[in-house]
Amino acid sequence: MTSPKVDPDARSAQVQNADTALLPTDEFSQYLLHARGEMLPIFRRLVERASQITLLFNEGRDMVLSSLMEASPNGLVLEYGADAGMNRKALQMSKLFCITQLDKVKIQFILSGVTTTQVDGRPAFLAQLPDSLLRLQRREHYRLVLPVLQRLKCKIRFPTVEGKERQIEVEVADISGGGVCLIGFPSALSLELDMEFPGCHIELPEIGTITTVLRLRSINEVAGRVGVRTQSVGCQFVGLPGLMETLIQRYIMKIERERKAREFGLK
Structure with a gap:
């Protein structure tokens, strides 16, 4: 049987997207299972x-x-891919990085090479169990509440009644891979649930800049720093790319490491 042809450019784009979603295990070591x-x-x-x-x-x-066909203490059996050439290359590798999701939780592990086996007369990959498995918990477990002096800035554009575009800058009170809580919206600004703000920018110091669509999910009135009433707005990221989510997780880990270092007097 002739293997289906794969567009090299399309495959390259897929690889790049998948590669950027890889999480550094040294930063997420507390979520490794052994x-x-x-x-x-x-x-x-x-x-x-x-x-x-x-x-x-x-x-x-x-x-x-691929996908998993069998899992036992003796190892893992995975389906061959559609591209015979890629399957042959995989068999020659000493290390393969594997990424998947289970119930919207990212799973990542490394195989120390694969060999070939037969399942119901079809070729498949056979691998030993990995030494560890990274299971990144649900996004809401990683919500970082920012101290007042360390709050990030979020730039938001929205249309005015005159049909023009206006940009405001508000503070990020907390952030996670799923969304942000924003403080500092002008009280006169009319906000409604499920409003969307495209092209929002949040700069993560020493990490990078998040560009995303924000969907308004909750509105609360709170007292500002000088007693002035302001609006606290919970927003959800819409269609956040894997690369952007990885940047957020890296930023959260960076801030948490710095906090721990201060607590133990290392800074």
């Missing part, structure tokens, strides 16, 4: 769900889209 008894139930659920798994190799330049 015990087989903890990893195997996750692998078996991936088998049950037939979840798609992206296998990255050759420094992220190549990939195979």
Whole structure:
């Protein structure tokens, strides 16, 4: 059977997007699982769900889209990809980075090479169980409340009644991979639930800039720093790319590391 042809440019774009979603295990080490008894139930659920798994190799330049067929203490069996050439390359690699999701929770692990086996007469990959598995918890577990003096700035554009565009700058009171809480909206500004603000910018110091669409999910009136009433607005990120979410998680980890360092007198 002739393998379907894959557009190299399309595949390159897929690889780049998948590669940018890789999370640095040194920054997320507290979410690594090492015990087989903890990893195997996750692998078996991936088998049950037939979840798609992206296998990255050759420094992220190549990939195979697969899924888990079997998971046992003896190892993992994964489907061959659609591209025979990529399958042959994967068999030659000593390390393959695997990314998937389970119940909207990111799963990441590294295989120390794969060999070939047969399942129901079809070729498949066979791999030993990885040494560890990174399970990044749900986004809301990582909401970072920012001290007043460390609050970020969010620039928001919105149309005026005259049909012109106006830009305001508000403070970010807390941030997570799912959204932000913004403070400092002018009280005279008319806000409604489910309003969307496209092209919002949030600069993360020493990390990068988030550009996203914000959807308004909650509105509360609070007292500002000098007693002036202002609006506290909870916003959800809409269609946030994996790269942007990774930047946010890196920023959260950076701030938490700095806090711990201060607590232990290292700074």
